[in-house]
Amino acid sequence: MTLTKTFPTQDPAGLSITDTRRVMAGLVTRNADGTPRPGVFLASDAPIVTGRASMGYNVAAFLAALSRINNGIELIANDASMIVATTASPASNSRIDVIWARARFVQHADGSNLPEIGVTQGVAAAIPSKPSIPAGAFELATAEIPSSATTTLSSGVVITQTYQCTVAAGGVVPFRNASLLNAWSNPAPRQRAIALDTGTLYQHDGSAWVDASSGMTLIRTVAANSGTSLILDNVFSPRFRNYRILADFTLAAATALNAAFRANGADLATNNYTLNRSWDSSATARATSIVTTSGMTLSGVAATRHRLALDIFGPSSGDVTMLGGKDHASGGSPALVTTDVAAQFGLTTLLDGIRFNPGQTINAASVSVYGCS
Template identity: 45%
Template sequence: MDSLELRKNLAGLIARDTTGAPRDGVFPRHSNALVTATASTGPMTVNVAAFEAALVRQGGPLWMQNDGTVAVSIATAPVANSRIDVVYARQNESAAPMSDGSDTAVIDVVTGTPSGSPVKPSIPVGALELATVVVPTGVTATTGGGVVITQTYACTASSGGVVRLRNQAEQDAWSPADGSLGWRLDTGALLNRVSGVWRVVAGSSDTRNRAVGTTNTFTNPTTPSDFTQTADKDALDMTFVKHSAGTTLRVSMQIPFVFSSGAAQVLSAVINIAGTDYVVAAQVVPTAPFYGTLTAVRDITGVAAGSTAIKPRVQSQSAASVAVNATTRVSYRVDEI
């Protein structure tokens, strides 16, 4: 068995997608930054901390270790505009079919091209991107103003382990077998792959619970209407991160109300999700006056993944005056299931 065949056999030791391709990335020791700025000016540098990683070439993994902090030189800042540099790690290989000229491990940087709208340059084949560095004009150290270092390294894990996913884009790009686990670094949600879709195991829920500061009066709200007092509306609005298009949002609501004028009709508590209104609770009320509470739970499907604006609203069937009085407590909860 030659080294390439052995490498392909070892692919089963790390996380893979549904095609069997191993996932390259860093085996995380921690959640700290790997690439950090320094005050060095001759030349500018960034520091790369110790790490272990799996790189993928010729269909199989190649293990690499950086056992201590490495200073990587950054080229002199451009005289105009900005550029994006990419810090990367790569294991050179001289044995055929590779022809790198050495077998040394390399941590280096690809210098981008200055531009008013700079783009990220490509890194060598088989390399693992660790971070990008935005270098503006005139800086003399990476601690200087306008320098932005973004950690971009992907993470991997042993087979059956939990893969850390930096954001929604990384989650969407990773398609492992059912039963695989992922953890979103940006939201803290634990994910499980079920029937080809990421499902939330834990971590994706949000609640609003507010004693309204001033009476909110809804006059003839025959279309879903926002809370009328700005402070209350702002406090009740939320931005919710939904992790998968295939999951369900479970919404529970409770809105106490005073039906002060109007004929017998239906009043509704509505949740607006990404611009679409959904009736969560509806109650038949007699001719005013009447006091009650709109409360119910509804499961909502078909909401796209990503950051989603959510807000509670009130609706009447016909002409009416509805109030949510000062100090009345309005609450709702959203869970991704």
């Protein structure tokens, strides 16, 4: 190896395309082996490839870093929507089309120095396989084309955005979800990435992706305007050790508010709940200790409105689960009561959900669960 000329260079001979690509590779994030990560520079959530009223595809504007060979990159820009044609639908079964983009170089026997966007059609089958695309091509999307299709907007045509993203060196790489993130097994040390479906920030620790979010990450928000209970399943997992729940219940009649932890879709109604609660009303402080076989009494105050902030510690950690928080109750007697609640579920069961049981019809409710880093 020799030292590459600078870019730009004042050498009259200029810089070769190979050296230019190698120098530019330093502009984007890299894999652990030093090779650049090709991908789209994400500008929006809008799809790049969409169907149209013909056997073809619309390819929207995008900017990407491609890698014809893996020791460097080339930048490609599609500055406006363009149309790429595909062939007629198969006579039977279905096939998979792959829509792709690539830079071309004569020195790599590409026959041209101009970039191109194209489509490769797979072989029709009852369970079709994705075809191989040209050397150095970058996959943008796939489309499954059934025999009944007359256009790429026809019923049964399924277009999936499959392009991966890249960023400038040192940036946070976006992924559609954590499953796609986990497929990137060789990032550079301490590379950061974000799962767009949850907004969760991750960092690679050298062997796996770990949650690097700070503060709270929204897991789920559930609303209800009927029924006498509200269930949130699959909101606790080993991903976070601790959680916060913010809840607001408006009820048809004044009532206390109970809850029960859940696992595998069922309430844990056992005598392993221990609850200590205290509240202050009209300058009179009261406290009580309860063991219940059906769950926890979060607030023993009969009220038509309960607004809660609950912290839950270790529900899926294999340890006992602790709960603490406050309920602000109104619309009862007295008119406003604040309840401090502390509870424990004494088993090491891996909990994944919670049920709120006001026991009266829910006129309106909203419950949000956050994972805490």
